[in-house]
Amino acid sequence: xxxxxxxxxxxxxxxxxxxxxxxxxxxxxxxxxxxxxxxxxxxxxxxxxxxxxxxxxxxxxxxxxxxxxxxxxxxxxxxxxxxxxxxxxxxxxxxxxxxxxxxxxxxxxxxxxxxxxxxxxxxxxxxxxxxxxxxxxxxxxxxxxxxxxxxxxxxxxxxxxxxxxxxxxxxxxxxxxxxxxxxxxxxxxxxxxxxxxxxxxxxxxxxxxxxxxxxxxxxxxxxxxxxxxxxxxxxxxxxxxxxxxxxxxxxxxxxxxxxxxxxxxxxxxxxxxxxxxxxxxxxxxxxxxxxxxxxxxxxxxxxxxxxxxxxxxxxxxxxxxxxxxxxxxxxxxxxxxxxxxxxxxxxxxxxxxxxxxxxxxxxxxxxxxxxxxxxxxxxxxxxxxxxxxxxxxxxxxxxx
Amino acid sequence: xxxxxxxxxxxxxxxxxxxxxxxxxxxxxxxxxxxxxxxxxxxxxxxxxxxxxxxxxxxxxxxxxxxxxxxxxxxxxxxxxxxxxxxxxxxxxxxxxxxxxxxxxxxxxxxxxxxxxxxxxxxxxxxxxxxxxxxxxxxxxxxxxxxxxxxxxxxxxxxxxxxxxxxxxxxxxxxxxxxxxxxxxxxxxxxxxxxxxxxxxxxxxxxxxxxxxxxxxxxxxxxxxxxxxxxxxxxxxxxxxxxxxxxxxxxxxxxxxxxxxxxxxxxxxxxxxxxxxxxx
Numbered sequence: 001x002x003x004x005x006x007x008x009x010x011x012x013x014x015x016x017x018x019x020x021x022x023x024x025x026x027x028x029x030x031x032x033x034x035x036x037x038x039x040x041x042x043x044x045x046x047x048x049x050x051x052x053x054x055x056x057x058x059x060x061x062x063x064x065x066x067x068x069x070x071x072x073x074x075x076x077x078x079x080x081x082x083x084x085x086x087x088x089x090x091x092x093x094x095x096x097x098x099x100x101x102x103x104x105x106x107x108x109x110x111x112x113x114x115x116x117x118x119x120x121x122x123x124x125x126x127x128x129x130x131x132x133x134x135x136x137x138x139x140x141x142x143x144x145x146x147x148x149x150x151x152x153x154x155x156x157x158x159x160x161x162x163x164x165x166x167x168x169x170x171x172x173x174x175x176x177x178x179x180x181x182x183x184x185x186x187x188x189x190x191x192x193x194x195x196x197x198x199x200x201x202x203x204x205x206x207x208x209x210x211x212x213x214x215x216x217x218x219x220x221x222x223x224x225x226x227x228x229x230x231x232x233x234x235x236x237x238x239x240x241x242x243x244x245x246x247x248x249x250x251x252x253x254x255x256x257x258x259x260x261x262x263x264x265x266x267x268x269x270x271x272x273x274x275x276x277x278x279x280x281x282x283x284x285x286x287x288x289x290x291x292x293x294x295x296x297x298x299x300x301x302x303x304x305x306x307x308x309x310x311x312x313x314x315x316x317x318x319x320x321x322x323x324x325x326x327x328x329x330x331x332x333x334x335x336x337x338x339x340x341x342x343x344x345x346x347x348x349x350x351x352x353x354x355x356x357x358x359x360x361x362x363x364x365x366x367x368x369x370x371x372x373x374x375x376x377x378x379x380x381x382x383x384x385x386x387x388x389x390x391x392x393x394x395x396x397x398x399x400x
Numbered sequence: 401x402x403x404x405x406x407x408x409x410x411x412x413x414x415x416x417x418x419x420x421x422x423x424x425x426x427x428x429x430x431x432x433x434x435x436x437x438x439x440x441x442x443x444x445x446x447x448x449x450x451x452x453x454x455x456x457x458x459x460x461x462x463x464x465x466x467x468x469x470x471x472x473x474x475x476x477x478x479x480x481x482x483x484x485x486x487x488x489x490x491x492x493x494x495x496x497x498x499x500x501x502x503x504x505x506x507x508x509x510x511x512x513x514x515x516x517x518x519x520x521x522x523x524x525x526x527x528x529x530x531x532x533x534x535x536x537x538x539x540x541x542x543x544x545x546x547x548x549x550x551x552x553x554x555x556x557x558x559x560x561x562x563x564x565x566x567x568x569x570x571x572x573x574x575x576x577x578x579x580x581x582x583x584x585x586x587x588x589x590x591x592x593x594x595x596x597x598x599x600x601x602x603x604x605x606x607x608x609x610x611x612x613x614x615x616x617x618x619x620x621x622x623x624x625x626x627x628x629x630x631x632x633x634x635x636x637x638x639x640x641x642x643x644x645x646x647x648x649x650x651x652x653x654x655x656x657x658x659x660x661x662x663x664x665x666x667x668x669x670x671x672x673x674x675x676x677x678x679x680x
Contacts, residue, residue, distance in 0.1 A: 025662045025669075027654070062619065063657075123658070196475035196672045 002268050004102035005279035006397060008042065009264040009367035010035055010190045014204045014355045017121035017257035022201040024259065026192060028057075028064045028120040029072050031261040036076035038190045039114065039263055045275055048079035051110035054100050055086050056093025056117030058358040061129045068118065088359075090388035091326060092288070093117050094262060095362025095395055099286035101266040102395075112267035112275070117360035120259045126358065133389065144238070144294050148388065149223035149249055150231045151296035152327035154239065156248045159333055163248040166328035167216040170253035170352045172342075173325060177349025178209035185375070186348070188262075188367035206256045206355040219250035238294050253328040258355025262363035281370055284380070284396040285311035291390045297330050299392020300384040301337040307382065307394035315340065318396065319378035322365035324385040325350035334384070347372060361385065366395065373399050401430050404437065409449040409596070411441055417458035417511035422485040422542035423478065435491045442497045450498055450596040453518060457505020468538075470675035478675070482541055482668040486661070489517040489543055498602045500595045502588065503527040503569075503578075509544060516547040519602040520595045522580045523569035524588050529577070532564025537678050539647035541671035546655050546663045550606045551576055553615030554623050554656055558630070561648050576614070606660045618656045627653055643677035 012031055015023025023031065032055065040047055055069035070084030089096040094117030101115035132139040139145070156166060180186060181203060191202035224247040227235070232245045265277070272279055287306035291299035300323055308315060315338050323331045323345055335345055348368055351361065362385055369381040384394040403414045413434065421427045442448045470478055492499060492514075501515035504524045512529055515521050531548065532540060539545065540561060549557040552575060559565075560575075569581040579595075582588035605611055616623055630649055634641040651670035655663035 019659045019662060025658065025665050194669050196479075196669060196676055197472045198476045198479055198669075198672075 002106050002108045004105040004266055004283040005269060005272060005400070006281040006283060006366075006370065007265040007267060007272055007277040007279055008039065009188055009262070009363065009370050010039060010042075011188050011262035011360070011364045011367050012192050012260045013189050013201045014206055014258040014260040014357060015122070015201055016206055017259055017355065017357070019122060021122050021259060022205055023120065023192060024122040026194070026200060028118050028123065028261070029068055029075055031120065031192065031259070032068065032072035032118045032263075033076040034192060035116075035190055035261055035263045036072060036078060036114070039265060040076070040078070043265070043275060043277055048081050049271065049275060050078070050082045050112050050114055052101070052104065052113045053082060053084040054097040054113060054115045055084070056088065056097045056359040056362065057086050058088055058090055058093055058119060059124045059126060059129045060086055060088060062124050064118070064120065064124045089288075089391070089393070091324065091356070091358055092362055092385045092387040092391065092393040093359040094364065095366065095383055095385060095393050096288070098264050098266065098283070098363055098366055099288070099393070099395055101264070102283040102286055105266060105268050111271035112265075114263055114265055116261065116263035116363040118261035119357040119359040121257045121357060122259050126257070144234060146231050146234055146294055146296070147223065147226060148296055148326070149254070150227060150235055150245070151294070152249045152254070152329050153223055153227070153245050153247050154235050154295050155297060155329040155333050157242050157244070157246040158239065159329065159336065161248060161329050161332055162246070163217075164213075166248050166253045166332070167213060169328040169332060170216060171211055171213060173346065173349045173352040174208055174211040175349075176347065177204070177207045177353035180348040181207055185371075186368070187371045204354050206258050207349070207353050211252070216250070216252040219252045221247035222250050222254065223247055235294070249327050249329065253352060255324070255326050255351035255356035256354070258357045260355070260357035260360050260364065262360045262367055264363050264366060279400050280374070281397040281399050284313075284398045286395050288391060288393045291392055293390030296388065296390045297326060297386040298333060299386050299390065300330065300334045300394065301392070303392030303394040304334070304338060304382060304384050307396050311396050313380075313396065318380050318382045319344065320347060320369060320372055320376070320381040321345045322369045322381070322383045323350070324356065324361060324365060325352040326356065326386050328352065330386050362393070366397070370397065401427070402434050404434065406441065406448070409447050410592070411438065411448050411451045412454065413451065414454045414456060415511070415514070417455045417508055420510040420514055422510060422513070423481050428481075428485060428488065431488050435488060438495055439491070442495050444496070448497055450500060450592060451495060452500050452502060452592060454502045455504070455507055455511050455515060458508040458511060459506070468675060469678035470672055471679065472676055475672045475676065478672050479668055482671070483665070485542055486664045489514070492517050493519075493604050493607065496601050498595050498598045500592060503529065506530065509540065510542060513542040513544040513547070517543065519598065519604065520579045521577065522582055522588060522591050523572070523578055524582050524585070527569045527572075529567040529572055530564065531560055531567065537642070537644050537674065539644050539651060539671045539674040541668060543664050543667065545648065545651055545667045546660065547606075548577075549652055549656055550611070550613065550660070553613055554618060554652065555615050555626050558649065558652055561652065562645055613656065618653065644674045647671070647674040
């Protein structure tokens with residue numbers, strides 16, 4: 001059996017996902033092509049040896065459509081022998097791309113794969129791709145669709161997380177991210193330049209270092225109105241043990257809308273040797289699972305258990321975790337359910353502070369995790385995300 | 401360079417078109433001073449109802465115009481200069497009273513760019529507008545491409561920007577780039593009186609709440625089909641797909657997909673790209 005090694009993981013900075021965001025003027029394809037060129041230059045890669053590019057992108061329409069993976073490889077000037085495919089597993093897409101690349105290498109049917117994701121949420125808004133689940137009444141009625149935010153508030157209601165608790169978690173995310181940024185420790189960042197070499201963005205610009213408990217407390221609950229319009233009744237019918245849904249999530253303790261891209265270079269040891277690459281980690285196991293689609297966001301723990309079981313490991317064998325902060329309650333639930341202390345989780349802050357560029361996040365978290373394992377000389381880490389539709393995904397890596 | 405007088409409710413400015421140069425710091429300083437004065441003279445409570453800007457004819461020497469190449473190291477400074485100039489034109493567009501450009505004789509690209517930032521444009525007698533850079537090899541800058549595109553739409557703007565046909569008043573009026581063509585001063589005066597009664601605050605089309613793009617949105621079926629063919633058509637031209645032509649096409653397509661201010665940033669990038677390409 002072949003092992004899949006992680007040779008490198010890089011990312012763009014995250015730009016604010018609005019028209020005043022620094023990356024709003026940069027097309028998604030240029031975000032990816034820029035990273036591809038950087039990856040090639042960092043390692044003097046012979047791109048003809050790369051079998052495939054697998055890219056997550058959750059809204060693959062308009063300028064993010066038409067298999068952006070293959071198109072970006074062409075724009076980046078990579079050898080035309082490199083194939084490319086775009087995939088969509090909602091928020092998990094970037095990590096799914098990594099996992100698929102690992103599986104390709106372990107199968108021995110491919111040797112060297114670039115995986116990652118891209119999302120320009122300021123240019124191609126979330127939901128632009130339509131889809132039956134939320135937009136077709138027959139589908140929605142049959143599947144009891146509820147928006148994610150209701151799911152997050154449901155978790156808080158079931159587990160008893162009060163507003164102050166989720167806000168305090170969000171504040172810690174901001175403080176951690178701000179500290180790391182000030183110390184310039186996000187080593188996987190590759191600055192974005194325009195076509196003339198002029199710097200566009202070199203840092204995550206969504207972080208709000210001046211956040212306080214007071215500023216967070218002043219934010220209105222984001223999903224109370226939605227709940228009042230019918231989704232609360234659906235939620236309570238599904239979870240009759242609850243008297244009410246506590247609407248504790250706001251813009252301040254939920255993930256931010258941003259632009260960004262990330263890439264990881266994954267391959268066999270031999271493929272790496274041929275390119276003169278040193279592996280930084282091994283992808284030990286990957287897992288994906290379905291979870292309750294109504295509450296939608298409880299997938300990380302079952303996915304984590306599955307990945308641990310596949311690897312023959314125990315939760316205590318994991319030194320650091322990146323658990324996507326889609327909403328504060330998601331991470332609080334994971335830590336409680338898995339018995340993981342917070343000082344091992346999102347030690348550099350998470351998506352509440354940094355933002356969640358949907359298709360890219362999973363690979364961004366992998367890059368951040370790898371950097372931190374190396375910085376602390378620790379051995380194993382796990383990335384996990386909750387996923388729309390009710391899924392969870394997890395990946396375990398081990399430094400070599 | 402600039403003269404300014406106030407005649408009752410009208411502020412009259414005369415500009416020497418030859419001095420209008422977005423990348424010249426002397427011109428930018430002069431324009432900034434003018435705008436500061438205009439902001440004071442048109443503030444609430446003042447009598448001003450109209451700003452009339454007369455563009456003096458430019459002795460265009462197009463055949464000897466030399467393109468200015470840019471190095472990659474100079475690009476950042478150039479982008480900043482163009483961003484500063486854009487901010488000045490936006491100040492002009494946001495004045496609380498209508499601004500009217502009066503065009504006569506030869507009007508070069510940069511004077512035309514300033515005229516496009518006025519709320520109304522009229523020719524007086526013969527006016528010959530040169531909408532593209534005098535120097536071959538450069539894409540437009542200073543908002544010319546973006547404003548032209550938003551006035552004409554994608555398919556109408558492209559040939560004008562690529563080929564830079566000189567426009568006389570009647571053609572410019574027909575295209576929608578002018579609001580009127582006056583043959584004499586009394587006719588112009590009637591147009592100015594109408595302009596003075598524009599609703600307040602006067603808005604450029606791109607500052608409307610839901611601006612409509614002539615010819616349809618960029619992602620309409622007709623425009624998408626046009627964009628798919630455009631690069632091939634460019635390559636088939638007699639001069640091929642030159643660096644400037646590519647820059648113009650790309651800037652046009654990309655600028656129409658974003659908000660106005662982002663669009664001008666994109667235009668500036670492609671201008672720099674074309675100027676860098678002159679280095680070979």
